[in-house]
Structures are given as C-alpha cells and as structure tokens.
Amino acid sequence: MPRPTKGTRLWFREPRYDVKTGKLRERGSWVIRDGAKFIATGCALDEVREAESKLAIYIAERKSADRRIKDIEKIDVAEVLDFYHDKTREKQANKAKLDERVIRLTKWWGGRMLSDVTGETCEAYAASRGTPGGARRDLQDLAAAITLHRKHGLHREIVEVLLPEKGVSRDRWLTRSEVARLLWTCWRHREVQVWQRGTRAGKSVTTDKRPLRHIARFILIGLYTGTRAGAIATASPYRGIGHSWVDLDAGQFQRLAEGKKATKKRQPLVRLPSRLVAHMRRWRLKTHFIEWNGKPVASVKVGFASAVRLAGLEGGVHPHTLRHTSASWMMQNGEDIGEIAGFLGMSPQMLIDVYGHHHPDFQEAAAESFNIQNRKKRQKVGIPVGEVSAARRNVA
Numbered sequence: 001m002p003r004p005t006k007g008t009r010l011w012f013r014e015p016r017y018d019v020k021t022g023k024l025r026e027r028g029s030w031v032i033r034d035g036a037k038f039i040a041t042g043c044a045l046d047e048v049r050e051a052e053s054k055l056a057i058y059i060a061e062r063k064s065a066d067r068r069i070k071d072i073e074k075i076d077v078a079e080v081l082d083f084y085h086d087k088t089r090e091k092q093a094n095k096a097k098l099d100e101r102v103i104r105l106t107k108w109w110g111g112r113m114l115s116d117v118t119g120e121t122c123e124a125y126a127a128s129r130g131t132p133g134g135a136r137r138d139l140q141d142l143a144a145a146i147t148l149h150r151k152h153g154l155h156r157e158i159v160e161v162l163l164p165e166k167g168v169s170r171d172r173w174l175t176r177s178e179v180a181r182l183l184w185t186c187w188r189h190r191e192v193q194v195w196q197r198g199t200r201a202g203k204s205v206t207t208d209k210r211p212l213r214h215i216a217r218f219i220l221i222g223l224y225t226g227t228r229a230g231a232i233a234t235a236s237p238y239r240g241i242g243h244s245w246v247d248l249d250a251g252q253f254q255r256l257a258e259g260k261k262a263t264k265k266r267q268p269l270v271r272l273p274s275r276l277v278a279h280m281r282r283w284r285l286k287t288h289f290i291e292w293n294g295k296p297v298a299s300v301k302v303g304f305a306s307a308v309r310l311a312g313l314e315g316g317v318h319p320h321t322l323r324h325t326s327a328s329w330m331m332q333n334g335e336d337i338g339e340i341a342g343f344l345g346m347s348p349q350m351l352i353d354v355y356g357h358h359h360p361d362f363q364e365a366a367a368e369s370f371n372i373q374n375r376k377k378r379q380k381v382g383i384p385v386g387e388v389s390a391a392r393r394n395v396a
Contacts, residue, residue: 008034008062010055012045032058072157075149077117077142078110083154084145093263101141104129109142114159117146122162132164139163171354172315173328179223185311186216212310214292215303217283221290222322224276226330226344229319231255231267233297235289237280246289251277255345266345327351331358 015028030051032039039058043051085102092098108125109117126135143161150156174182191209195201221232234243234257241259244267246252251274255267272280280289288296292303300319308317323344330340331351337359341348356362 008032008055008059010041010048010051011038013038034058034062070155072114072155072159075114075155076110077112077114078106080114080145080149081106081109081142083152084141084148087148088144091261093261098141101138105138105142114146114155114157117142117159117161119160119162126164133167136164136166170316170318170320171324172317172321173325174313174317174321178311178313179219179325182307182311182313183216183219186212186219186307189307189310211292212303212307214290214297215300215307217279218290218300218304218319219322220276220279222319223326223329224273225253225255225270226323226326227253227255227270228265228267228323229300231257233288233290233300236287236296237285237289238287243288246272246280248277248281268342268345270343270345324355327355328358331355332360334360 009032010030011033013029013031015024016026017023018025028045030041030043030045030048032041032055041051041054043054081102085098089095089098108128112121122139125139126132129135129138139161140163143163146159146161150158187210189210189212191207191211192204193207195203195205218229218232221227221235222229225232231244235246235253236243237246237248239245239258242257244257245254247254251272253270253272255270256262283289285291286294290297290300297303304319327340327344330343337348337351341351344351
C-alpha cells in the first residue's frame with residue numbers, strides 16, 4: 001500500500017560541495033516540494049518567513065489554475081466546498097459552525113464528483129447524518145456552494161440538491177407552575193458524588209455544591225426577555241467585543257454582540273423588565289451573567305437538560321422553549337401585537353402566525369358572529385338579516 005502524500009510543503013535543500021576540492025558548489029536554500037516537482041524559492045536557511053510567503057502564493061496560484069471551468073463529471077465536490085469556504089468564511093457570523101459543517105460535508109462527499117449529487121446521494125447523506133434537521137442545514141450549505149461555484153463560471157450545468165423535509169416547528173411552552181418547578185429545582189438541587197476509596201467506596205453523598213444555579217439565571221433572562229440562548233450565554237454587565245451587553249443603569253439589553261454582524265435572526269435592543277433588573281443587580285458575578293465555576297459558559301444544553309429531567313417536565317423542553325413561553329405569555333395577556341413583535345425581534349406577521357391563537361382577541365369577532373345579539377346589531381345599522389341570508393344563498 002503506497003504511503004499517503006504529505007502535500008505541498010517547504011523543504012530545505014542542503015548545501016552541495018565539490019567532492020574533490022571541498023568548495024561550495026550550491027548554497028543551501030528552501031524549495032517548494034510539490035510531489036515530484038521542486039520549485040526554487042531563492043531563500044536561505046534563515047529566510048523562513050520569505051519562503052513561507054512564496055509557498056502561500058504558489059498554493060493560491062495553483063488553486064486558481066485548478067479551478068478553471070470543467071465538466072461536472074470531473075469536479076470533485078470537495079473542491080466546490082473548499083471554494084465556498086474560502087469565499088464566504090469571513091462573512092459568516094459563526095465561523096466555527098461553518099467550519100464544522102464544511103468538514104462534515106467534505107468527509108462524506110469528498111471523492112464524489114459534482115455529477116454524483118443526486119436525490120439518491122442526498123438521501124444517503126441525510127441517513128448517515130442521523131437527524132433530518134442537521135442534514136437539512138448541511139445540505140443547504142452544499143447547495144449554496146454549488147450555486148456559488150456556478151455563478152463564478154467554474155461549471156455551467158445546474159445541479160439540484162434534494163433537502164429533507166422541514167421539521168415541524170416546536171410550539172411547546174411552559175405554564176407558570178412548570179416554570180416555578182423548574183426554577184425551584186435549579187436553585188435547590190445539590191450535587192451528588194460517589195466515594196471512590198476507603199470503606200465508603202461506592203456510596204453516594206450529597207454535597208453543598210449547587211451546580212444548576214446558573215441555569216436558574218438563564219431561565220429568568222429567557223422568560224423575561226424572550227432572548228435566544230446564544231445571546232443570553234454571552235450577556236455581560238461590561239461592554240466588550242464578542243459579547244452582548246446589559247446596561248443595568250438604563251435597564252436595557254443590547255442582544256447583538258459587539259463586533260458581530262446582524263443576521264436574519266434579529267436581535268434588537270430591548271428594555272428589561274424592572275423585576276429582572278432587580279435580580280441581575282443582586283447576582284454577584286465576575287464577567288458574565290451566566291457563569292459556572294466562575295467562568296462563562298458556551299452552551300447550557302447539558303445543564304438545562306438535567307434541570308428538565310430533575311423537574312420531571314415532559315414534552316420536549318429545550319432552551320428555546322423559554323422564547324416560546326415568553327411570547328405565549330405576552331400574547332395571553334392581550335398586549336399590543338406590534339409591541340410584542342418589537343420586543344421579541346420578529347415580524348408582527350410571524351408573531352400572529354405562530355402565537356396568534358394565544359391572544360384573547362383571536363377570532364373573537366368570527367366566533368361571536370353566530371350570536372343573536374350581533375345579528376340585532378347589524379339590523380340597527382341598516383343591514384337586514386334577510387338580505388344577508390339571500391345573498392349567501394345566491395353565492396352558494
């Protein structure tokens with residue numbers, strides 16, 4: 001079995017001396033080794049940075065030459081994904097997530113040609129991915145990569161990517177008693193450890209550690225503001241690049257992290273409820289409102305899942321459920337649609353479509369139109385009931 005190639009790299013060629021006289025024939029220098037080819041850089045041993053710069057230029061020029069227009073049967077999907085990654089990475093709000101998806105796609109699609117992208121192979125990828133939602137998001141990147149590759153004139157044929165069906169939106173929201181139970185669990189739960197040595201080995205002991213209190217703070221912020229989990233996790237009382245900022249003096253929450261590009265997931269500045277501001281002022285924290293062992297957390301998924309399990313909640317409760325709950329409660333209170341939409345960072349139409357059934361005015365006029373009192377009101381304003389009935393018969 002042949003050894004795998006090491007790829008294009010720098011290699012130092014030792015100086016050469018005359019065998020008979022011992023005189024220097026050729027000084028040592030860095031060369032670019034590309035398979036069986038050796039390209040001179042003219043850089044001496046101590047000129048490593050210059051040699052690395054020439055290597056980068058060589059690789060970039062080689063990629064440009066390789067990306068000339070080809071037939072889709074000769075274009076590796078990995079090449080298309082690499083082109084997409086180079087062109088779009090700096091524009092991404094979450095570069096790490098893009099890197100993960102491209103690596104995952106390349107592992108599966110690498111070695112397959114662009115002509116191999118069919119409904120059958122897309123379904124095979126979705127099956128290997130495991131989750132329909134995750135597969136759909138990955139394949140959306142693949143579709144975008146193919147489109148970008150074609151728009152740059154690197155292939156002409158249209159290649160369609162078959163996406164899995166969009167999942168049913170989650171509409172689970174929590175009642176006030178469920179929220180109370182969840183908060184009580186997070187605040188009162190104590191960590192249980194197991195003895196590893198001595199006569200007590202294997203026995204459990206309840207410690208004084210409270211490992212879920214940061215989840216309680218997360219829940220309060222999520223309920224009072226309807227903010228997405230990522231912005232809550234980075235929330236800080238101090239301004240700074242890379243995290244969202246809470247101005248406790250003004251009672252405002254700047255949900256979009258400083259230096260981060262705005263996306264379709266709108267994160268407008270929101271006014272904080274006075275009760276939440278009072279809570280946040282009492283919390284003694286170092287740099288962020290959601291901290292575990294004195295350090296900010298990147299995700300609360302594990303801790304939140306533990307809290308839900310310990311509280312005995314059912315029906316698929318996730319961190320995003322807090323946003324659904326916040327929206328549902330405000331709609332149930334009959335607040336203004338525009339005010340709620342602005343507070344949550346969504347369009348009024350989206351709010352009505354998803355949460356409209358919670359509002360006390362939901363279809364009220366239509367439902368009450370069958371009431372005899374409403375029929376009498378129509379007669380008073382000059383709309384005879386008989387004429388309405390006749391008109392309905394004519395339409396039918």
